[in-house]
Amino acid sequence: MLVADHLIKDFGTHRAVDDVSFTLERGEVLGFLGPNGAGKTTTMRMLAGCLEPDMGVAKIAGHDCVEDRLQAQSRLGYLPEGAPAYPAMTPRSFVEFGLRARGFSGAALKRARELALERARLGDMANQPIGTLSKGYKRRAALAAAIAHDPAVLVLDEPTDGLDPNQKDGVRQLIRDMAPEKAIIISTHILDEVPAVCSRAIVIDEGRIRFDGTPREMIIKGPDGTIESAFRTLTRTAHNSGMAA
Amino acid sequence: MTGLYAVYRRELTAYFQTPLAYVFLAVFAFAAPAFAFHIGRFFDTNRADLAPLFDYLPWLLVILMPALAMRSWAEERDRGTLEFLMALPIPLWASTGGKFLASWTIAALALALTFPMWIAVNYLGSPDNTAIATGYFGALLLAGGYLALGQTLSATTANQVVAFVLGVAACFVLTMAGLPFVLAAIGNGAPAQISEFVADLSALERYNAFRHGVIGLRDIIYFLGLIVASLASAAVLIAERRGGGR
Numbered sequence: 001m002l003v004a005d006h007l008i009k010d011f012g013t014h015r016a017v018d019d020v021s022f023t024l025e026r027g028e029v030l031g032f033l034g035p036n037g038a039g040k041t042t043t044m045r046m047l048a049g050c051l052e053p054d055m056g057v058a059k060i061a062g063h064d065c066v067e068d069r070l071q072a073q074s075r076l077g078y079l080p081e082g083a084p085a086y087p088a089m090t091p092r093s094f095v096e097f098g099l100r101a102r103g104f105s106g107a108a109l110k111r112a113r114e115l116a117l118e119r120a121r122l123g124d125m126a127n128q129p130i131g132t133l134s135k136g137y138k139r140r141a142a143l144a145a146a147i148a149h150d151p152a153v154l155v156l157d158e159p160t161d162g163l164d165p166n167q168k169d170g171v172r173q174l175i176r177d178m179a180p181e182k183a184i185i186i187s188t189h190i191l192d193e194v195p196a197v198c199s200r201a202i203v204i205d206e207g208r209i210r211f212d213g214t215p216r217e218m219i220i221k222g223p224d225g226t227i228e229s230a231f232r233t234l235t236r237t238a239h240n241s242g243m244a245a
Numbered sequence: 246m247t248g249l250y251a252v253y254r255r256e257l258t259a260y261f262q263t264p265l266a267y268v269f270l271a272v273f274a275f276a277a278p279a280f281a282f283h284i285g286r287f288f289d290t291n292r293a294d295l296a297p298l299f300d301y302l303p304w305l306l307v308i309l310m311p312a313l314a315m316r317s318w319a320e321e322r323d324r325g326t327l328e329f330l331m332a333l334p335i336p337l338w339a340s341t342g343g344k345f346l347a348s349w350t351i352a353a354l355a356l357a358l359t360f361p362m363w364i365a366v367n368y369l370g371s372p373d374n375t376a377i378a379t380g381y382f383g384a385l386l387l388a389g390g391y392l393a394l395g396q397t398l399s400a401t402t403a404n405q406v407v408a409f410v411l412g413v414a415a416c417f418v419l420t421m422a423g424l425p426f427v428l429a430a431i432g433n434g435a436p437a438q439i440s441e442f443v444a445d446l447s448a449l450e451r452y453n454a455f456r457h458g459v460i461g462l463r464d465i466i467y468f469l470g471l472i473v474a475s476l477a478s479a480a481v482l483i484a485e486r487r488g489g490g491r
Binding site for chain 2: 045048049050051069071072073074076078080081082084085086087088097098100101102105129142145
């Protein structure tokens with residue numbers, strides 16, 4: 001469903017993503033973890049067709065994200081970092097714009113729009129200008145736009161950042177509900193989220209994959225059996241080997 | 246076409262969701278007649294035509310069209326919504342075309358706000374309505390050229406003020422190119438071909454042909470060429486961002 005095949009991306013002399021490969025199948029929820037600047041967002045932008053890899057191939061549902069971008073993007077729901085949205089639009093009109101751009105119209109558009117707003121739990125805020133909404137509601141508006149067209153693949157960059165505990169729980173539940181029918185990749189700094197919603201975890205640091213396995217396999221990498229210590233161990237090892245080199 | 250229509254619809258709505266369209270239309274509706282009455286001495290000419298309006302319209306458009314176009318891409322980059330737009334399955338020509346057509350619609354509305362002057366000259370005398378109609382058509386094409394150029398320059402920066410200043414400068418140069426003193430200055434010491442080339446670039450000369458009731462194919466091609474080339478440049482500049490500075 002989703003393929004990252006030897007992806008490489010350089011910014012000037014800095015290699016942001018260094019030979020990243022993985023595949024994701026329907027029903028999998030992948031937690032994409034790593035410290036700031038590790039290459040998570042760059043990888044996700046390449047998968048979303050917003051950035052072209054210098055080498056390697058990204059595919060969504062069999063379609064190359066560069067050569068066959070429009071087909072790949074029509075099967076993808078993407079929540080960019082920071083959940084950008086047009087402040088003068090309401091969540092309802094924002095979701096509608098995304099659907100209209102994807103060819104939805106009439107009753108199908110209305111049905112998809114209302115379902116997305118309901119699933120993202122926007123409630124009465126769906127008719128308020130996004131610029132007047134709290135950070136949590138803004139993120140939910142962007143999330144609603146990402147899921148509205150019922151894509152086969154979801155790439156969500158920090159979907160729960162800035163949400164209160166109840167909102168986080170709501171988004172996690174939404175991801176769990178959608179999981180059986182989709183391939184989902186989420187990046188997060190909230191490590192508790194990984195065992196709670198993810199069936200698989202990848203740890204990336206300095207552009208390279210340091211771990212790829214289940215959350216349970218990841219936890220046992222930590223000296224005290226917690227996911228936090230496992231994360232520290234996996235990323236610190238990378239830094240130490242980098243310094244030694 | 247669904248992508249182009251979706252972007253057009255969003256952009257047009259966006260102009261009216263903020264005070265931008267209202268302020269722009271109000272300023273245009275006030276400034277265009279003000280130029281014609283006070284600088285063009287509309288009543289003192291004792292002629293039933295819209296020459297005083299059409300004389301100053303290009304200079305008004307040099308300022309106001311870049312103001313309309315400056316947000317096209319600079320705002321998307323500044324707010325991060327460019328990434329949302331680039332992740333939609335729509336070709337870049339549809340995004341640039343939709344944005345352009347929305348701003349051109351506002352420009353057409355602004356020009357329509359000067360129609361009371363057209364009605365007034367018909368009340369006061371018997372103007373050449375064909376020449377006035379072709380004059381408006383020329384003004385619409387001129388506005389389109391400036392808007393497309395403004396959109397290209399908006400794609401070069403995330404700062405709307407920078408986009409505006411660059412847009413005004415580019416439109417000013419394109420307009421000035423046809424003025425006699427510019428051509429005379431170039432003519433001194435430069436090969437004749439260069440003077441002719443600069444004169445051919447002039448948007449003002451092309452626009453003046455329409456004012457005199459002449460719809461020339463070359464002039465239409467000039468403006469459509471300017472629009473298409475500018476929008477293609479904007480699309481290339483935005484497409485370059487997918488390369489991430491390669």
